[in-house]
Amino acid sequence: MSILGCTKSGFMLCIGICLVLVALNNISQPEERTSILSEIKECGYYPGELCKALFEGKSAALVVANVCQEALTPSKKPAPNILEPKTNCSTLIKELHLITKPLSEEEAGYPLAFIMTIHKNLEMFLKLLTAIYAPQNIYCIHIDQKSPNAFSQAVQRVAHCLPNIFISAKQETVVYAGISxxxxxxxxxxxxxxxxxxxxHVINLCGQDFPIRTNREIIRYLKSKWNRKNLTPGVIQPDHMKYRTQVSYKEFVHKGTSYVYPTKEEKGGPPYNITLYFGTAYYALTRDFVQFVLTDEQAKDLLEWSKDTYSPDEHYWVTLNRIQGAPGSTPEAGWEGNIRAIKWRDQEGKSHSGCNGHYVRDICVYGLGDLQWLTDSPHLYANKFDPHRYPLVTDCLERQFRQKVLNGAEVPIEQDWYFPDEYTLKTDL
Structure with missing residues (x-):
């Protein structure tokens, strides 16, 4: 029997592994360290109990998980050859555990469209796609022109294998806060x-999003509270946000560097003397409203005026959706609509108690201590995640989410839709 007594006893076994990992830091003799590592590598553990304890906010689970996190890797992570050109589509679909049938008549009768704007982190993209994929939906993927070739090619192989996924016909070099x-x-x-x-409805997502609600729950939310309406949370542009539209901004892109910078050129007011709103860049829009956005002269002129503003996606959608008479418009809405769960730095002590991961551009990249907050959130999606920095966060979320999806299925569940139970330890400790 190994030093850990490898019996797949769940949570207690994980604690044992983690204690040994802690002990490794105090071992100076290389041969002794190698011996212990060889024992650890033979052991696996089932993370269900650990994830459950994390979602319940148990402090002991958080201590254990933080120690274990760097040593663990999910055995269900796609093998590198899955995305090689020689890999056939049936293998890719099976190994990604994609759900290949509508899980209910309700979902089959209410297909959604998704826009996914991505530029890196293939692992997170695959986790997101696996979570939201349904054969009745349609997915448009926009790949940033700055993306590495290997990343773009891998995403294109996935799209090639699924008839309801396609790459955007026109791709932009996306600059943060720019018109692109x-x-x-x-x-x-x-x-x-x-x-x-x-x-x-069409819903837009970025590469660091993950769903909190299932496809069926999202449909019911849209059909009940937002029946034939657009979901664009926001308010009349506050004074502290007017700097974004008072002067002209330009995008700068050169040799891997990109940003938006202000000029000294003052801007005039928006066309038609339209009232500007400020809100989230994320939305759920009806098909008729999308047609309006693409064809209406007012929408086109506002787009032209917005091209040299700062972060125009945070005023464009919500402003158009407040116009009386626009298809599905909600002129009286404010911050209503549970689109995204986001922990903003300036909201600490107000809407949340703090970020347990770290902040990037004042947005929390979720850590293990944020799992309970995410579970309790009423939102449809959450942002941001980084499976390389906090692997157990996304692993626990996707396992819980898949189980929730399958529990609500009204059709026979295929074995390939389940994730493997067992995790294994990395070999390069």
Whole structure:
């Protein structure tokens, strides 16, 4: 029997592994360290109990998970050869555990469209796609032109294998807070309205998102509270945000560096003396509204005026959706709509108690201590995640999410839709 008594006893076994890992830090003799590592590598553990304890906010689980996190890797992580050109599509679909049938009549009768704007982190993209994929939906993927070739090619192979996934016909070099980010969505919208798929709402996602609600829950939310309406949380542009539209901004892109910078040129007011709003860049829009955005002169003129503003996607969608008479508009709405769970730095002590991971551009990249907060959130999706920095966060989330999806299925569940139970330890400790 090994030093850990490798009996697959769940949570207690993980504690044993982690104690040994801690002990390794105090071992100076290379041969002794190698001996212990060889014992650890023979052991696996089942993470269900650990994840459950993390979602319940148990402090002991958090201590254990933080110690274990760097030593663990999921055995279900796609093998490198899955995305090689020689890999056939049936293998890829099986190994990604994609759900290949509508799970209910309700979902089959209410197809959704998704816009996914991505630029890196293939592992997170695959986790997100696996979570939201359903055969009745349609997915437009916009790949940033700055993306590495290997990343772009891998995403294209996935799209090639699935008839309801396609790459945007026109791709932008996306600059954070620039017009190119908004244009990427518009490019996909043009492709989506030309498709024959009978989608009802379009939802936009980025590569560091993950769903909190299932496809069926999202449909019910849209059908009940936002029936034939657009979901664009926001308010009249506050004074402290007016700097974004008072002067002209330009995008700078050169040799891997990109940013938006202000000029000294003052801007005039928006066309038609339209009231500007400020809100989230994320939305759920009806097909009729998307058609309006692409064809209406007012929408086109606002887009032209917005091209040299700062982060125009945070005023464009919500402003158009507040216009009386626009399809599905919600002129009286404010911050209503549970689109994204985000921990903003300036909201500490107000909407959340702090970030347990770290902040990037004042947005929390979730750590293990954030799992309970995410579970309790009423939102449809959450942002941001990094499976390389906090692997157990996304691993626990996707396992819990898949079980929730399958528990609600009204069709026979295929074995390939389940994730493997067992995790294994990395070999390069």
């Amino acid at each position: 980010r908004l244009q990427a969505d518009l490019n996909c919208m043009e492709d989506l309205v030309r498709s024959d798929a009978p989608w009802s």
